[in-house]
Amino acid sequence: MIGAGQAGLSVAWHLQRAGLVAGRDLVVLDRAPGTGGAWQFRWDALRLGLAHRVHDLPGMHEMGLRFDDADRQRPAREVVSEYYRRFEEHHDLRVRRPVGVTAVRHGDDRGSDALVVETRDEHGVAGAIRTEVVVNASGTWGTPFVPWVPGRDVFGGRQLDTTGYRDAAEFAGQDVVVVGGGTSAIGFLLELDGVARSTRWFTRRPVVWSEEPGLAVGAAVAAVEDQDRAARAGRALPSIVSGTGLPVSPRIRRGIARGLLEAEPMFTRLDAHGVLTADGEHVHADAVLWATGFRADLRHLAPLHLRTESGGVVVEDGRSSAEPRLFLAGYGPQASTIGANRAGRRIARQVLAVLADDEAADR
Numbered sequence: 406m407i408g409a410g411q412a413g414l415s416v417a418w419h420l421q422r423a424g425l426v427a428g429r430d431l432v433v434l435d436r437a438p439g440t441g442g443a444w445q446f447r448w449d450a451l452r453l454g455l456a457h458r459v460h461d462l463p464g465m466h467e468m469g470l471r472f473d474d475a476d477r478q479r480p481a482r483e484v485v486s487e488y489y490r491r492f493e494e495h496h497d498l499r500v501r502r503p504v505g506v507t508a509v510r511h512g513d514d515r516g517s518d519a520l521v522v523e524t525r526d527e528h529g530v531a532g533a534i535r536t537e538v539v540v541n542a543s544g545t546w547g548t549p550f551v552p553w554v555p556g557r558d559v560f561g562g563r564q565l566d567t568t569g570y571r572d573a574a575e576f577a578g579q580d581v582v583v584v585g586g587g588t589s590a591i592g593f594l595l596e597l598d599g600v601a602r603s604t605r606w607f608t609r610r611p612v613v614w615s616e617e618p619g620l621a622v623g624a625a626v627a628a629v630e631d632q633d634r635a636a637r638a639g640r641a642l643p644s645i646v647s648g649t650g651l652p653v654s655p656r657i658r659r660g661i662a663r664g665l666l667e668a669e670p671m672f673t674r675l676d677a678h679g680v681l682t683a684d685g686e687h688v689h690a691d692a693v694l695w696a697t698g699f700r701a702d703l704r705h706l707a708p709l710h711l712r713t714e715s716g717g718v719v720v721e722d723g724r725s726s727a728e729p730r731l732f733l734a735g736y737g738p739q740a741s742t743i744g745a746n747r748a749g750r751r752i753a754r755q756v757l758a759v760l761a762d763d764e765a766a767d768r
C-alpha cells in the first residue's frame with residue numbers, strides 16, 4: 406500500500422478486517438513524516454468548519470470518533486492528523502514512515518508476476534519490496550498543477566501554489582493576484598482581505614455559484630460520473646468544481662457582497678512587476694498565488710508505462726486496466742473523503758480475489 410491518507414487507510418482497514426496481518430501480509434508505506442495524509446500540510450486557517458466535509462473513516466465509529474464532534478475552530482490539519490493517528494494506533498496498522506516509494510516495476514524474474522516496490526527512507530537508504538499486489542493511494546498533494554502563462558519565468562515577485570501557502574500574514578501590505586476557480590482560491594481571498602494591500606482574482610472560466618443545495622448534490626454526482634468516464638477512457642481527469650459550481654456559504658456571501666469575490670477573466674501574461682489583464686490593464690503584484698488544482702501523483706508508477714496518449718491512466722472501479730495487479734485508490738471519481746471510503750471496500754474486495762486466485766494457482 407502506497408500512502409496512508411483517507412484512501413490508503415480505508416483500504417488497509419478493510420483488508421485487515423478480512424484477515425490480512427498488518428506488518429506481514431499488508432505493508433503500508435508513507436513518505437510524509439506524520440499522520441494525516443495531505444491534511445498534515447494544509448494551512449492553519451483551513452478549519453474543519455470551512456472544509457467541504459471530511460467524512461469519517463470506516464472503523465472510526467467503533468472507536469467513538471467522529472469528525473462532526475471535533476472542535477470546528479481547530480485547524481483541520483491538526484484534527485485530521487490526530488484522528489488518523491488514533492485510528493492507526495487503535496487498528497494497529499503499523500504504517501512505515503517516512504518511507505517514499507521511488508518506483509514500482511515489473512519483477513525481472515522470468516515467469517514471475519511479482520511487482521517490485523522501490524523505496525527510500527529518511528536517511529536516503531534504498532530498499533525493495535516484492536509484492537503480489539500494489540494499492541497506490543498517493544493522492545495529489547505532491548503534484549500541484551500550475552498552468553503555463555507567458556512571462557511566468559520573468560515575474561520578479563513571489564509565485565507560490567496552494568501547497569506553499571501558510572498564512573495571510575506573509576502577504577501583509579502586499580498586492581496579491583490569486584489565480585484559480587476553486588474553493589482554495591476563495592479561501593485565500595477571504596483570508597487575505599484586510600491583510601494584503603489589494604487582491605485581484607483571475608479564473609480561466611467564469612465562476613458559477615451554486616445557491617441551491619439540492620442542485621449542488623445532483624451536479625456533484627454528475628461531476629463524479631464525468632471523472633469516472635475520463636478514468637475509464639484513460640483521459641486526463643476533469644476538474645470537479647467546473648461541474649458542480651461553487652457552494653455559497655454565509656462567509657462567501659459576505660465576500661461577494663463586499664465585491665471581494667469578483668473573478669476576472671484570466672490575464673494574458675506576466676511581466677516583472679505584475680500581470681496584464683485581458684482588457685490590457687497592468688496590475689501590479691508582489692505575489693501571484695496559483696490555486697490552480699492538482700494532478701494525481703503517479704510519478705513513481707512511470708516504469709509501468711500506464712499513461713495513455715490522452716494523458717490519463719485507464720482505471721476501472723479502482724483497478725488499472727493495463728496492470729491488473731495495481732489498484733489506484735482515491736483516483737478520479739474516488740478523490741474525496743467519501744469517495745476514498747467507498748474505494749476502500751471495493752478495492753479491498755478485488756485485492757482479496759487476486760490473492761485467492763494466486764493461492765489457488767499455487768496449490
Ligand code: FAD
Nearest residue numbers: 408410411412436442443456457458506543544735741742
Ligand atoms: P492524501 O491525503 O494526499 O494521502 C496520500 C498519501 O500518500 C500522503 O500521506 C503522501 O505522503 C503519500 N504518498 C504520496 N506519494 C507517495 C510515495 N511516492 N511514496 C510514499 N508515500 C506517498 N475532500 C473532502 O472530502 N472534503 C474536504 O473538505 C476537502 N478539502 C480539501 C481541501 C484542499 C485544499 C485539497 C487540496 C483537497 C481537499 N479535499 C477534500 C480532497 C482531499 O484531499 C481528499 O478528499 C482526501 O483527503 C484525499 O485522500 P487521499 O488518501 O487520496 O490522499
